[in-house]
Amino acid sequence: MSVDPRQHNEDQADLLPSKLHGADVLRTAVVGLRTxxxxxxxxxxxxxxGIASMVAVLGLSESSKSELLAxxxxxxxxxLTVQAGTGIGRGSGELPEDAAAMIARIGPVEVxxxxxxxxxxxxxxxxxxxxxxxxxxxxxxxxxDLLDTLGGTVAEGRFLDAAxxxxxxxxxxxxxxxxxxxxxxxxxxxxxxxxxxxTVIGILDQFELSPxxxxxxxxxxxAAEKYLGDDNVPTAIYVRAEPAAIDAVMGVLAATANxxxxxxxxxxxxxDALEAREAADDAxxxxxxxxGGVALxxxxxxxxxxxxxxxxxxxxxxxxxRALGATKRHVASQFLGEALLLASVGGxxxxxxxxxxxxxxxxxxxxxxxxxxxxxxxxxxxxIAIGAVAGLYPAVRAARMSPTEALxxx
Amino acid sequence: xxxxxxxxxxxxxxxxxxPPVHALGGxxxxxxxxxxxxxxxxxxxxxxxxxxxxxxxxxxxxxDVVIAGHNVSHLSDRDLSxxxxxxxxxxxxxxxxxxxxxxxxxxxxxxxxxGMALADRRERATEALRRVGLxxxxxxxxxxxxxxxxxxxxxxxxxxxxxxxxxxxEPTGNLDTKTSDAIVGLLEELNAEGSTIIVxxxxxxxxxxxxRSIGLRDGIIExxxxxxxxx
Numbered sequence: 001m002s003v004d005p006r007q008h009n010e011d012q013a014d015l016l017p018s019k020l021h022g023a024d025v026l027r028t029a030v031v032g033l034r035t036x037x038x039x040x041x042x043x044x045x046x047x048x049x050g051i052a053s054m055v056a057v058l059g060l061s062e063s064s065k066s067e068l069l070a071x072x073x074x075x076x077x078x079x080l081t082v083q084a085g086t087g088i089g090r091g092s093g094e095l096p097e098d099a100a101a102m103i104a105r106i107g108p109v110e111v112x113x114x115x116x117x118x119x120x121x122x123x124x125x126x127x128x129x130x131x132x133x134x135x136x137x138x139x140x141x142x143x144x145d146l147l148d149t150l151g152g153t154v155a156e157g158r159f160l161d162a163a164x165x166x167x168x169x170x171x172x173x174x175x176x177x178x179x180x181x182x183x184x185x186x187x188x189x190x191x192x193x194x195x196x197x198x199t200v201i202g203i204l205d206q207f208e209l210s211p212x213x214x215x216x217x218x219x220x221x222x223a224a225e226k227y228l229g230d231d232n233v234p235t236a237i238y239v240r241a242e243p244a245a246i247d248a249v250m251g252v253l254a255a256t257a258n259x260x261x262x263x264x265x266x267x268x269x270x271x272d273a274l275e276a277r278e279a280a281d282d283a284x285x286x287x288x289x290x291x292g293g294v295a296l297x298x299x300x301x302x303x304x305x306x307x308x309x310x311x312x313x314x315x316x317x318x319x320x321x322r323a324l325g326a327t328k329r330h331v332a333s334q335f336l337g338e339a340l341l342l343a344s345v346g347g348x349x350x351x352x353x354x355x356x357x358x359x360x361x362x363x364x365x366x367x368x369x370x371x372x373x374x375x376x377x378x379x380x381x382x383x384i385a386i387g388a389v390a391g392l393y394p395a396v397r398a399a400r401m402s403p404t405e406a407l408x409x410x
Numbered sequence: 411x412x413x414x415x416x417x418x419x420x421x422x423x424x425x426x427x428x429p430p431v432h433a434l435g436g437x438x439x440x441x442x443x444x445x446x447x448x449x450x451x452x453x454x455x456x457x458x459x460x461x462x463x464x465x466x467x468x469x470x471x472x473x474d475v476v477i478a479g480h481n482v483s484h485l486s487d488r489d490l491s492x493x494x495x496x497x498x499x500x501x502x503x504x505x506x507x508x509x510x511x512x513x514x515x516x517x518x519x520x521x522x523x524x525g526m527a528l529a530d531r532r533e534r535a536t537e538a539l540r541r542v543g544l545x546x547x548x549x550x551x552x553x554x555x556x557x558x559x560x561x562x563x564x565x566x567x568x569x570x571x572x573x574x575x576x577x578x579x580e581p582t583g584n585l586d587t588k589t590s591d592a593i594v595g596l597l598e599e600l601n602a603e604g605s606t607i608i609v610x611x612x613x614x615x616x617x618x619x620x621x622r623s624i625g626l627r628d629g630i631i632e633x634x635x636x637x638x639x640x641x
Contacts, residue, residue, distance in 0.1 A: 023528070316506055
């Protein structure tokens with residue numbers, strides 16, 4: 001047989017190129033991983049933890065934020081508190097008597113409620129309790145509209161009204177009720193308040209915007225004056241104003257409440273605290289996302305490690321596949337396919353676990369479950385990207401392996 | 411069927427180690443379609459190198475290799491892969507079956523890189539397994555098969571693409587005598603049906619039983635029984 005160099009073109013003419021279908025790449029990858037189940041599962045677990053933590057962080061942060069926004073929406077951001085400053089140079093702890101009336105005259109102010117701390121009065125479960133054991137519970141004289149102004153709710157019994165405000169009747173804040181051991185208003189529950197018996201007519205739910213009142217026993221202004229000798233001088237005034245004019249109202253509140261010494265008046269917007277909490281949550285979210293990212297990176301290194309070992313272990317398989325007609329690209333696609341499959345399984349698993357964690361936590365906290373779709377899509381996308389990067393080097397290494405070397409070692 | 415399916419012309423192979431190893435020192439022979447022959451030689455004689463060059467897994471340092479009309483030196487790495495996928499079948503001493511696959515899928519993978527659909531590959535594999543007498547084991551995973559069965563699966567895999575030549579590297583090296591005889595018998599049967607089979611072996615007994623044998627020593631052809639009357 002003669003050898004003719006001009007044969008070149010004819011040589012390639014009837015040589016149909018090697019082919020490997022996408023479906024076969026997937027099938028080969030599935031079998032490749034299935035034959036090394038434990039190793040595959042462990043390396044997918046690395047990615048899964050990373051993705052799950054990121055999805056859960058985003059889900060929890062989003063769920064908590066939506067809960068916070070719902071809370072703000074429910075409570076309103078238009079509540080302002082006006083309090084008398086205390087301390088040297090900061091005031092006597094009392095507001096002028098007509099402060100509430102003055103504030104009510106500000107145009108956008110919708111409603112005002114007065115609270116007056118009853119000095120020297122404490123509340124006890126019985127008259128046998130020593131004077132010193134006050135339990136940190138204060139006695140506050142309040143107007144009947146306070147509950148509406150604060151958006152509070154009654155857990156048990158009822159709130160003070162025009163009639164009960166004149167009698168020795170009290171409504172306990174949630175913490176105060178717990179400390180006094182009053183769980184119900186059924187029958188006649190009495191407490192020893194300012195050296196006489198007061199009837200507990202109601203127990204309140206927790207106030208979300210004014211936690212001070214949770215630790216207070218509330219009595220009517222008239223009853224405070226009559227039975228406890230209170231002068232009804234306001235120590236705090238709760239104000240609801242038109243939301244659009246809230247900043248303007250805040251600006252003039254101090255001067256209106258106490259024109260003589262406005263610097264002795266403290267004006268707060270309690271919803272600011274909730275908003276600050278949201279901002280703090282955001283900072284934590286960023287931190288945890290960063291940690292999730294590190295976990296993901298470690299997962300990616302795990303996959304790269306497993307794939308490099310796999311390439312070394314499967315040299316004979318690589319040699320065999322080259323002998324069967326695989327091109328370098330086919331060999332690379334097989335190993336890259338395995339890395340991508342591992343990462344995808346980890347990614348999908350991670351998104352599912354992330355959802356589950358969010359669901360469990362949010363349900364436990366009584367929040368609505370909200371996982372942003374970008375977390376799910378981004379999670380799987382990130383996993384695949386990590387898989388691609390992690391699989392690239394081992395795949396190239398497998399492809400570059402000389403078939404004769406691969407078969408000799410095998 | 412006749413005509414050369416494989417031709418080697420003054421093929422040399424030198425490995426660029428220090429000092430360089432001259433594994434093949436100018437080897438020439440032709441193999442006609444339908445032949446059954448052995449390349450025989452002791453270890454270090456250049457058998458493996460020759461196998462790799464005939465199988466296009468390696469290129470010669472000089473000389474020409476023509477397989478099924480294609481001059482290997484003119485072909486790119488990708489073209490060589492194509493040539494292997496359609497014209498060359500390999501049988502290895504270590505079988506090299508994929509452990510996670512059934513016998514059927516191991517054989518079907520012989521056609522994996524031809525672009526044939528899975529169903530067609532399996533159909534051809536079923537036929538090839540039947541041909542080597544393993545139809546009843548087709549759904550068994552490779553690791554559950556005996557040595558002889560594994561080598562039969564490997565032979566079926568080499569034959570399933572109906573290649574121009576089958577290169578069998580020490581096909582009986584890992585088998586007991588009885589199983590070896592059966593495998594050699596199978597190769598003879600397949601040759602009788604038209605397959606061109608080259609057995610690379612160090613076993614002179616096997617080589618002598620073949621219609622033709624090429625003796626290799628220190629990288630050169632010591633003898634070639636081609637044209638000599640078969641005893």
